[in-house]
Amino acid sequence: MADLRAQLATRVRGMLSEALGVTRTRVATAESELAAARDRLARVRRAAAGVPERVGVERDRRLVEIDKRHAARLAELAHRAAEAARREAPGAASAPWSHWRVTPAGRGESPGPLRVGTLRVADAEPVPALVPLLDAGHVQLHGDDRAGAEAVVSALLLRGVGRTDPGTVRLYGYDPEHLGGGLAGFAPLGTAGLLTFVGPGGLARLLDDLVEQIRRINETVLAGEYGSLRALAAATGRRPEPWRVAVLLGGDELSRHERGQLDRVVRTGAACGVHLVVRGIDLPDDPSLTRVRTDADGTRIGTPPGPPVRLDPPPPATLVTETCREIAARVNAGPPPTPFTDLLPPPEQMWKEDSAHGLTAPIGEGPHGRPVLLTLGDYPPHALIGGPSGTGKTNLIFAWIGALAARYSPAELEFYLLDFKEGVSFARFAQGRRDPSWLPHMRLVGINVNTDREFGLALLRFLAEELRRRADAAKKHEVTKLSELRAVDPAGHWPRIVAVVDEFQALLAGRDVVAREAADLLEDLARRGRSQGIHLVLASQDVRGIEALWGRPALVAQFTLRIALPKALRILAERNDAAQALPRYHAVVNAESGLTEGNEVARIPSASDWETWSELQHRLWRMRPADAAPARLFDGDAIPRLTEAPDFRALTPPPGDAAPRGPVAVLGEIIDVQSRSAALRLPRAPGRNLAVLGTRVDEACAVLDAAARSLARQHRPGTARFSIACLDPDADPAARALYEDLADDAAWYDEETVAELMAETATALTRPGTPGTPHYLLLFAVDAAAGALATGSPGSTGLDRLRRILHDGPERRTHVLAWWRGVARMRADLGGPAARTDQIGAWVALDVQGGELGSALYPGSGGPDWYPRPWRGLFFDRAVHRTGQVIIPYGPSR
Numbered sequence: 001m002a003d004l005r006a007q008l009a010t011r012v013r014g015m016l017s018e019a020l021g022v023t024r025t026r027v028a029t030a031e032s033e034l035a036a037a038r039d040r041l042a043r044v045r046r047a048a049a050g051v052p053e054r055v056g057v058e059r060d061r062r063l064v065e066i067d068k069r070h071a072a073r074l075a076e077l078a079h080r081a082a083e084a085a086r087r088e089a090p091g092a093a094s095a096p097w098s099h100w101r102v103t104p105a106g107r108g109e110s111p112g113p114l115r116v117g118t119l120r121v122a123d124a125e126p127v128p129a130l131v132p133l134l135d136a137g138h139v140q141l142h143g144d145d146r147a148g149a150e151a152v153v154s155a156l157l158l159r160g161v162g163r164t165d166p167g168t169v170r171l172y173g174y175d176p177e178h179l180g181g182g183l184a185g186f187a188p189l190g191t192a193g194l195l196t197f198v199g200p201g202g203l204a205r206l207l208d209d210l211v212e213q214i215r216r217i218n219e220t221v222l223a224g225e226y227g228s229l230r231a232l233a234a235a236t237g238r239r240p241e242p243w244r245v246a247v248l249l250g251g252d253e254l255s256r257h258e259r260g261q262l263d264r265v266v267r268t269g270a271a272c273g274v275h276l277v278v279r280g281i282d283l284p285d286d287p288s289l290t291r292v293r294t295d296a297d298g299t300r301i302g303t304p305p306g307p308p309v310r311l312d313p314p315p316p317a318t319l320v321t322e323t324c325r326e327i328a329a330r331v332n333a334g335p336p337p338t339p340f341t342d343l344l345p346p347p348e349q350m351w352k353e354d355s356a357h358g359l360t361a362p363i364g365e366g367p368h369g370r371p372v373l374l375t376l377g378d379y380p381p382h383a384l385i386g387g388p389s390g391t392g393k394t395n396l397i398f399a400w401i402g403a404l405a406a407r408y409s410p411a412e413l414e415f416y417l418l419d420f421k422e423g424v425s426f427a428r429f430a431q432g433r434r435d436p437s438w439l440p441h442m443r444l445v446g447i448n449v450n451t452d453r454e455f456g457l458a459l460l461r462f463l464a465e466e467l468r469r470r471a472d473a474a475k476k477h478e479v480t481k482l483s484e485l486r487a488v489d490p491a492g493h494w495p496r497i498v499a500v501v502d503e504f505q506a507l508l509a510g511r512d513v514v515a516r517e518a519a520d521l522l523e524d525l526a527r528r529g530r531s532q533g534i535h536l537v538l539a540s541q542d543v544r545g546i547e548a549l550w551g552r553p554a555l556v557a558q559f560t561l562r563i564a565l566p567k568a569l570r571i572l573a574e575r576n577d578a579a580q581a582l583p584r585y586h587a588v589v590n591a592e593s594g595l596t597e598g599n600e601v602a603r604i605p606s607a608s609d610w611e612t613w614s615e616l617q618h619r620l621w622r623m624r625p626a627d628a629a630p631a632r633l634f635d636g637d638a639i640p641r642l643t644e645a646p647d648f649r650a651l652t653p654p655p656g657d658a659a660p661r662g663p664v665a666v667l668g669e670i671i672d673v674q675s676r677s678a679a680l681r682l683p684r685a686p687g688r689n690l691a692v693l694g695t696r697v698d699e700a701c702a703v704l705d706a707a708a709r710s711l712a713r714q715h716r717p718g719t720a721r722f723s724i725a726c727l728d729p730d731a732d733p734a735a736r737a738l739y740e741d742l743a744d745d746a747a748w749y750d751e752e753t754v755a756e757l758m759a760e761t762a763t764a765l766t767r768p769g770t771p772g773t774p775h776y777l778l779l780f781a782v783d784a785a786a787g788a789l790a791t792g793s794p795g796s797t798g799l800d801r802l803r804r805i806l807h808d809g810p811e812r813r814t815h816v817l818a819w820w821r822g823v824a825r826m827r828a829d830l831g832g833p834a835a836r837t838d839q840i841g842a843w844v845a846l847d848v849q850g851g852e853l854g855s856a857l858y859p860g861s862g863g864p865d866w867y868p869r870p871w872r873g874l875f876f877d878r879a880v881h882r883t884g885q886v887i888i889p890y891g892p893s894r
């Protein structure tokens with residue numbers, strides 16, 4: 001039992017120890033778990049204790065970063081805003097006063113907003129604070145900082161006038177409290193009508209006037225086509241109306257009427273360039289109104305107010321007055337001309353117009369900025385331009401020709417131009433030595449033709465012939481007008497012709513044949529030219545010129561287009577005195593024969609200065625057709641050259657060995673539309689001799705020289721004889737030069753030997769048969785040989801022989817080309833006053849009066865209408881002429 005108990009105790013002990021062991025293990029495990037948990041807790045606690053510190057550092061870091069980014073962004077925004085402001089308000093709109101100057105915006109560009117100060121942005125570039133005014137709206141000033149407000153007003157006004165062309169901003173000052181004191185610096189503008197002060201009772205009138213201007217501009221300038229002057233300027237590049245800025249500085253309570261008018265200006269003014277700058281009067285809210293509040297603690301702009309602005313100091317008083325004085329001076333000097341390019345189409349549109357029904361081109365700008373057009377066609381067909389010297393006729397002709405030439409190609413339009421006054425400006429249309437270009441439409445330019453009225457006549461004859469050609473062509477095609485002719489003959493060359501004659505009264509002056517024929521031709525051209533596309537443009541500075549026309553009412557009636565320059569008389573209808581009040585560089589254009597209702601005033605651009613003109617001419621010249629030839633230039637002051645004369649250059653010996661049957665002696669240039677030479681034919685026929693008459697040595701030598709050289713050109717060397725006798729030492733150099741150039745074909749005679757020449761030549765004439773070699777006797781001052789030729793037995797003196805040569809020579813190819821220094825001397829050599837003169841078949845008279853050339857030398861009685869003038873001769877060949885022909889001797893050949 002004990003054992004059992006013992007056993008049991010042992011077992012229990014065993015079990016207990018086992019249980020104890022397990023428990024111990026569990027305890028140990030639990031303890032270690034507890035320790036681990038504590039450790040974790042401690043760690044967690046430790047970790048938890050570190051968290052707020054780290055988060056704070058991170059947050060601060062982020063905050064700094066954000067601050068930095070913010071500041072950078074702000075700086076960048078401020079920089080961009082400043083850049084944008086500088087772009088929007090360049091030059092005078094924002095420059096600091098220290099280097100401020102007038103810099104008007106470009107044509108068609110808006111002046112933009114104006115700077116009054118800077119926006120305060122901490123740590124960033126200052127941003128100009130801009131206020132929109134011109135073309136944008138109105139400005140109302142509030143606040144108690146009076147000086148600040150004054151600074152804003154004067155900054156806005158000075159910058160405004162500096163950002164626009166002088167004279168294009170008009171200020172109206174209403175300052176009843178200080179009577180204009182606030183605007184005193186701007187007073188010089190008043191001298192040019194650019195600043196008007198309105199007295200204390202004048203506000204209503206000022207507002208009425210502004211409202212009226214707005215109404216007028218809306219109705220007649222914008223005319224429903226443009227929403228604002230700004231839009232008009234942007235589209236057309238023109239600013240037909242000034243900006244009007246009314247500066248209203250306080251005053252009494254407004255009346256109902258004034259209030260109503262003011263509200264109207266606020267609502268509708270900006271589109272018409274009418275603006276208000278107001279302090280002390282409340283303006284209604286409007287999108288176009290900018291409020292500027294200047295208080296002691298700062299200035300804010302806009303509604304709602306923007307950030308604070310640091311105002312610029314006011315512009316220095318001297319800067320204001322000097323600028324205003326300069327602007328006034330420039331305006332008083334007259335408006336700058338509109339640019340010539342205003343009259344031209346864009347380059348790609350040049351030469352695109354069709355002239356079948358007429359020619360239309362602008363000549364300048366009308367009062368509302370619209371182009372004033374000139375038309376030549378069936379109606380009106382011809383134009384009359386008038387204006388005293390220096391008022392711009394020449395310029396107007398350039399402008400008109402340019403505007404037409406840029407629109408119509410040379411196939412559509414041709415010009416003929418004649419200038420009777422002295423001057424060379426029209427020579428530019430032709431090719432020159434310095435400038436190879438010419439105006440491709442120009443066919444003829446006649447300058448310095450004041451003494452050569454024959455040239456005017458030649459042009460009129462040429463046009464009359466062209467008129468006949470056109471009328472014939474029209475008849476052939478059974479049509480009546482140019483437009484119809486062009487339609488039925490599209491391949492034909494039927495350009496419209498515009499003939500411009502400046503100082504045309506010179507052509508009609510005098511009562512001689514030239515004046516009579518010119519007037520008849522003009523009348524015919526004026527009447528019938530209209531339907532054949534031939535248009536006359538006559539200009540004159542001289543009332544008498546116009547009056548000369550008035551004597552021919554049928555002629556004047558055709559000139560329905562009238563252009564009157566300032567102070568022109570008698571161009572417009574009798575009671576129409578619009579030209580008397582015209583400003584400089586303006587013209588009244590009137591297509592109603594000058595009746596008042598047809599008046600249109602145009603401002604004419606400057607077109608005639610060399611650079612302006614040549615730019616267009618070069619452009620058109622480069623566009624010319626490949627076969628275009630330069631215009632013929634006739635310069636009455638120039639002496640033509642034989643070697644350049646087409647008729648001289650065309651002379652050649654006949655083919656084979658034959659002598660020319662009717663050689664020609666070229667004597668001088670004919671005054672004509674074409675460059676042609678006067679030529680004397682010398683066939684084997686009685687009387688084919690030439691007498692040059694007068695005392696002018698150089699001209700006489702020039703005529704004989706050209707005759708001899710041109711004859712020599714038609715003979716091969718050795719096939720003609722030229723016997724040169726010179727009896728006047730003054731003619732010696734010219735005669736000797738000719739002798740040397742004719743070389744082996746020439747023989748020289750003088751006073752000693754001239755009798756031998758006569759003897760030998762006369763003897764040769766008696767030989768049977770016709771001599772094969774032509775013989776030309778060139779006798780310089782032959783009358784001086786009278787003594788030497790008088791000797792000999794009666795019937796066989798030198799003079800007898802000379803007469804025989806004159807008489808018999810031509811049929812035997814022996815021709816005398818002799819210079820006598822007077823008609824009486826020639827007659828004496830021919831046998832006395834009663835002697836026959838028919839052996840002198842042709843003559844050139846130099847300083848010999850027409851009357852001396854009567855009886856026997858010229859058909860009819862009394863002689864030709866010939867008034868001697870330098871370097872001109874009257875050529876008459878009985879075999880071909882009915883009347884004498886004026887020639888210009890060629891210049892010396894060497």
Ligand SMILES: Nc1ncnc2c1ncn2[C@@H]1O[C@H](COP(=O)(O)OP(=O)(O)OP(=O)(O)O)[C@@H](O)[C@H]1O
Pocket residue numbers: 337387388389390391392393394395396541585586603604605606607608609
């Ligand atoms: N529209 C214009 N704009 C600017 N300058 C002009 C204008 N018209 C003329 N002028 C200038 O005025 C001056 C006189 O002009 P222009 O020679 O055309 O006058 P005119 O009437 O033909 O004089 P005249 O009969 O004495 O020759 C010139 O110097 C010319 O450049």
